Amino acid sequence: MYKTLIRPILFKFDPEEVHYFTFSILKNFGFLAKLFLPKPIEDKRLEREVFGLKFKNPVGLAAGFDKDAKLFNELSDLGFGFIEIGTLTPKPQPGNDKKRLFRLKEDSAIINRMGFNNDGVDEAIERLKKNSLRQAQTDKILIGGNIGKNKITPNEEAVNDYKICFEKLFPYVDYFVVNVSSPNTPNLRELQDKKPLTELLSTLQNLNLEKPKQKPILLKIAPDLTDEQLLDIIDIVKETQIAGVIATNTTLSRENLVSENKSETGGLSGKPLTKRSTEVIRFLSEKSGKAFPIIGVGGIHSAQDALEKLEAGASLVQLYTGFIYEGPELINEINKAILKQL
Numbered sequence: 001m002y003k004t005l006i007r008p009i010l011f012k013f014d015p016e017e018v019h020y021f022t023f024s025i026l027k028n029f030g031f032l033a034k035l036f037l038p039k040p041i042e043d044k045r046l047e048r049e050v051f052g053l054k055f056k057n058p059v060g061l062a063a064g065f066d067k068d069a070k071l072f073n074e075l076s077d078l079g080f081g082f083i084e085i086g087t088l089t090p091k092p093q094p095g096n097d098k099k100r101l102f103r104l105k106e107d108s109a110i111i112n113r114m115g116f117n118n119d120g121v122d123e124a125i126e127r128l129k130k131n132s133l134r135q136a137q138t139d140k141i142l143i144g145g146n147i148g149k150n151k152i153t154p155n156e157e158a159v160n161d162y163k164i165c166f167e168k169l170f171p172y173v174d175y176f177v178v179n180v181s182s183p184n185t186p187n188l189r190e191l192q193d194k195k196p197l198t199e200l201l202s203t204l205q206n207l208n209l210e211k212p213k214q215k216p217i218l219l220k221i222a223p224d225l226t227d228e229q230l231l232d233i234i235d236i237v238k239e240t241q242i243a244g245v246i247a248t249n250t251t252l253s254r255e256n257l258v259s260e261n262k263s264e265t266g267g268l269s270g271k272p273l274t275k276r277s278t279e280v281i282r283f284l285s286e287k288s289g290k291a292f293p294i295i296g297v298g299g300i301h302s303a304q305d306a307l308e309k310l311e312a313g314a315s316l317v318q319l320y321t322g323f324i325y326e327g328p329e330l331i332n333e334i335n336k337a338i339l340k341q342l
């Protein structure tokens with residue numbers, strides 16, 4: 001129903017407006033979605049224990065969709081096994097000027113240059129508090145907190161921004177993601193270099209170790225890293241003993257695109273990214289000897305795409321662009337395929 005009825009209507013409008021529109025529909029009429037959508041698959045065999053957390057199924061929502069933690073309950077009702085909020089920054093910021101989100105329909109892709117638009121970490125915490133009240137309940141959804149730095153913070157002071165977000169969010173999320181791979185905050189990707197990245201991750205991991213109970217810290221990387229840089233990432237993850245890696249964020253590559261919007265500035269996501277992000281997962285998994293868990297994300301538009309990422313070494317997967325193009329049914333399709341494969 002989504003692809004034949006709903007998507008053709010939504011795709012007639014500006015993508016960012018549609019994003020906010022669907023948000024308010026889900027927020028206010030989420031109960032209707034429950035009536036129309038197939039019931040999320042619940043099966044013990046889909047449960048996964050990864051970095052000490054128990055996921056009800058391995059299909060999550062990637063960062064950037066629910067940046068401000070406004071909709072995690074409704075999204076959880078669609079069947080996601082976990083939701084990643086953010087990227088959050090210490091202070092609220094508006095992001096880049098509009099227009100900053102573009103559909104590439106013929107390529108089943110998106111280009112975005114949102115630039116970490118978010119209400120700031122404090123606002124998100126107020127919303128997350130409601131989830132932590134459900135702590136004892138079985139329906140509590142696992143939430144990852146994806147953190148970044150404000151645009152105005154120079155890279156030399158970036159560690160401080162990540163520290164602020166880490167400390168403030170600590171009681172309210174289940175795992176952390178250190179985002180140094182968005183192409184839309186000037187020079188952010190330079191923090192992926194060995195020296196600043198080791199410093200950033202060891203600072204956060206030391207803060208983590210001071211807590212009575214640690215939370216998993218993951219690093220989210222770009223698909224545009226060279227093999228040499230990926231080998232550095234493996235060393236850094238091992239050295240700092242963080243819990244794992246999310247591969248990958250959006251790409252700067254523009255290979256083989258045909259859509260009108262192909263020359264827009266920003267990060268490209270969706271089908272053109274499928275192969276490269278799977279390659280990165282396989283490389284990290286093989287070269288590290290499966291030393292740490294990987295969450296696979298990038299161009300999952302079908303159950304087969306997800307299975308390939310799991311086979312390449314991912315323990316869990318996440319969706320963003322595929323969720324927009326294929327609709328919420330994709331979550332069930334992937335979970336069904338995983339069960340069928342058992």
Ligand SMILES: Cc1cc2nc3c(=O)[nH]c(=O)nc-3n(C[C@H](O)[C@H](O)[C@H](O)COP(=O)(O)O)c2cc1C
Pocket residue numbers: 062063064065067086087101110112114116146179182220248249250268269270271273297298299300318319320321322
């Ligand atoms: C509009 C948009 C906004 C995004 N915002 C973020 C973000 O704030 N933080 C982040 O780590 N990734 C962000 N991403 C990247 C996604 O989480 C994901 O890594 C990427 O899109 C590749 O997956 P996909 O091909 O399934 O979309 C964003 C992606 C899109 C399309």
